[in-house]
Amino acid sequence: MSQTAAKPAGAARPALGPDASPNLSDLTTLRVGGPVGGYVEATSEAELIDAVRAADDAETPLLVVGGGSNLLVSDEGFDGVVVRDVRSGLDADLSASCELEGPACGGANLTLPAGQDWDAFVAEAVANEWIGVEALSGIPGTLGAAPVQNIGAYGQEVSGVIASVRTWDRATGRRRTLTLSELGFGYRTSVLKRSMRASTSPDGEVWYPTPRYVVLEVNLQMRIGSLSEPVVYPELARRLGVEVGQRTPSSDVRAAVLELRGGKGMLLDGVGGAAAPDHDRWSAGSFFTNPILPAADAEALPAEAPRFPAGDGQVKTSAAWLIDRAGFDKGYGVAGEHSPARLSTRHTLALTNRGGATAQDLVALARTVRAGVRETFGVALEPEPVLVGVAL
Structure with a gap:
């Protein structure tokens, strides 16, 4: 992924040497x-x-x-x-001892290069009982991309453990460290991401398709303990057999999240025991963000539409629900079941390459779905991936 997000997605990338000329x-x-x-x-x-x-x-x-x-x-x-x-590695300072009882028994100050594989880090965090990312298991991508889009899943966001991000500021030609308060995290956004467009960039310039701030290193502060953060996502709580708000071993949370993602086709090929190739995993994960609407617009949706408070009098609803209720079933393709680009057969929010799709095939599918949702509900879906050389 570019330094704009790390997300549940499709297939693993082949190894390439420094002199290769890849597509x-x-x-x-x-x-x-x-x-x-x-x-x-x-x-x-x-x-x-x-x-x-x-x-x-x-x-x-x-x-x-x-x-x-x-x-x-x-x-x-x-x-x-x-x-x-392609850098990787971990610098961990276990800065507190387990003198307290319960999950908050210590702290870890972690520094990781931007190229570090995200899920490999999560696996190590769970193994070392570093709390706060266990529900973010199975998300492909790198540490550098994680804070750009403020990745989140199953009730956790990476902003919950980030202390600072060290960047290369392309505007000034200098290294710059951005603290938590300066990063401006929100739902799938940050100052890092917003610096990619003129209308939201701090300096008013266009930095595209790479943001003004290129992430060099991420500093995380995590608690140490035997139990996870409180499980707040109902689907995950049901899978774990616990009540919402309860804690459970982080290793159990990771295993349950990987199972849930695997069932939705939201893992890389080869992760979670899936036989490759699995075309439901050839995706960019959730292709559209969940819309955040003014309260009046949310009220106009059908009574059964999901609604979640989003602050400032706004309401978040489910893009997957809108897509499904607009008539786009799992596996939908513009040209039917043999379409080279189709919605995942497991999750309507993922657009997938069935093995021979082109970028234009995926654009055509995305345009059709977006137009159908707008016509049915009056809601304009926003794409989550960075579009390079194409537009919806």
Whole structure:
């Protein structure tokens, strides 16, 4: 994924050497996208900064890629430089001892490079009883992308454990650390993400498709304990056999989340025991965000439509519910069951590549679904992936 989100998605990316000339289909979980103008694999922070700075100095379009799970790139490709951060590693400071009883028995201060695989980190966190990311298991992508979109699932968001993010500020040509209060986290957004567009960028400039702030390193502060954070998502609580608000071993939460994701096709091929290939996993995860509406607009929806308080008098509803009730069933394709791009057979919010789809096939499907929801409910769905060279 680009540094815009780490999300449940499709297929694993093949290994590529620094001299390879990949297509974007090799680097994205949707497995679509054409050739790139140039390709760099950064194995150190200095190499990452040098590649970004060289592209900006030459006024060459720049796409920083992590896990590729939040990108839809045109079939014509990207006539610029693609930079992939392949750094990994963990610097952990166990800064408190377990002198307290219960789940809050200590703390860990963790620093990770942006290229670190997200789910590998979650697995290590659960193994070490670092609390706060167990419900974010199974999300493909990297640490660098996680705070950009403020990834969240099953009642947790990564903003709950982030202390600061160290970035390369493309506008000033300097490293800059953004603290939690400066990151401006919201539902699937942050200052990092908003810096990608002129209307919301802090400096009013357009930074696209890579934000102004390129994440170098993420600092996390996590509690240590034998039990998870309170389980707040009803579906997850039912799977665990606990009441909403109860705590349970983090390893149980991780196992339950992986089972739930696997049942919805929201894991990478090969994760969670699925036989590859599974075309329901060839996706960008949830393709549309859940709409946040003014209260009056939410009131106009059918009585049975999901409604959740979203602050400031606004209401969040379910994009999947809207899509399903607008007549788009699981497995829907513009040209029927043999369409190369179809909704997942397990989850209507995922657009999937059935093995031979192009970017335009996926765009046609997304446009059809969005138009149907607008016509039925008057709600405009917003795409979650970063669109490069295509538009809805």
